[in-house]
Amino acid sequence: MTIDWATVAIQTVNVLILIWLLGRFFWRPVAAMIEQRRVTAQQGLAEAAAKRDQATAALAEIERTRAGFAQERDAILAAAHDAAEQARATRMEAAEKEAAALEAAAKAAMAREKVEADKAWADRASRLAVDIAGRLAVRLDGPAVRGIFLDWLLDAIRALPEPARQAVTADGVTLEAISATELDPADQDRYRTLIGEAFGAHPPITFTVNPALIAGLELHGPHFALSNSWQADLTRILAELSHDNRL
Amino acid sequence: MTSPLTSVALFHLGPVPITTGVVVAWVIMAVLVIGSILVTRHLSLIPSASQAVFELIVDTVDGQIRDTMRVEPGPYRSFIGTLFVFIFVSNWSSLVPGVEPPTAHLETDAALALIVFVAVIWFGIRAGGVRGYLATFAFPNPVMIPLNFIESLTRTFSLLVRLFGNVMSGVFVIGIVLSLAGLLVPIPLMALDLLTGAVQAYIFAVLAMVFIAGTVSEGQPAPDTSKQRTPP
16 A cells, blocks of 8 residues: 555645635635625614604504594593583473473463453353343333333433434334234333434334334434333343443 | 546646546536526525525535534635535446446545645634734644644545445445446445545534634634534
């Protein structure tokens, strides 16, 4: 076994050249690429961390804004609640006033209706009373009553002013004497005479019957009328009662 | 079959004989360099599958340097990595029919051991200067100077013998088996030879790192860390 020192030298040079060449063309480029990737990855991580911090800050800002929104929402809700409460109170007050007005109006209407009812009932009672009185007065239609009504008619004629009496009897005006029942001719002549004496003249007088008078003797002319009967009295009384009821 | 203990000169460049080991070494060098140029021609941040494989190789070498030498791998990457790759490819070149690994010849292993010996001195002087490097021989005390000096020679010799013995024996055994039973029988031995070749490449590179790391760390001005003496 021998060793060839020339071959040793050649192989030494070979290996040294190979170390240099591989270092030049393989180890350094690949290592540089790894380092470049590492730096790039670190930069990416740093940028990602920075963006994450920015996102965190933005998120915090959003949280603060949301908290502001919540506060603003609470304030708006409180203001809306107050406004609603105020509006409710206002409407309640207005409703109470309106209800009070309606109540007052209803009470007034009820009072008016009561008054009207009272008047109606009073009027009805008056008419009933007059009707009752009229029915009772029918039974009083006798000679005495007719005499009394004749006297009342004569008194009324005499109470007329003189010019009025003359105007009634002027120019041959025919007067109409109305009674509730038929007068016999003697009574008609007697009545005609007494009435003529009361007027101071003797106008022609016709006699008619109107049972609606109940009792009494009325004298009518073209421009003249003397109401003297139970009907006239009852009508007047009813009018007075009705007038009183309307007051 | 020629003896692996002898080198056959294919031709002569003047007085210098060019042996088969040298020619195979040149071919391996050409393959590695051209392959490296092709690989690193289109490097990109987003690696292809092949680029990822080569980056994995570089990263693994860097990791080994960090783990073994406790230093940043930059200054040592090319040296250690190239030693490993060259020895690995040389050992596995026996897969090519008719090719004998350069590392099966004593001259190539001697050249590699010589390079490691010089590299230890070079890196030791660069780390701590000449005085610092020489001081490493007096560690832990001056009495150890002769022993440390002998150790620096013997460990280089052990590198040479270990690599040569393992590779040469593999080639030798396979040659004997091939001469006895050429079909299928040598395959397990060839597989074992491949495993041995890979392990020997790794061991050679690791020992080179250990030798350099020992010198560099001992040559540091403030050696606070625990010292490790490497076996010869």
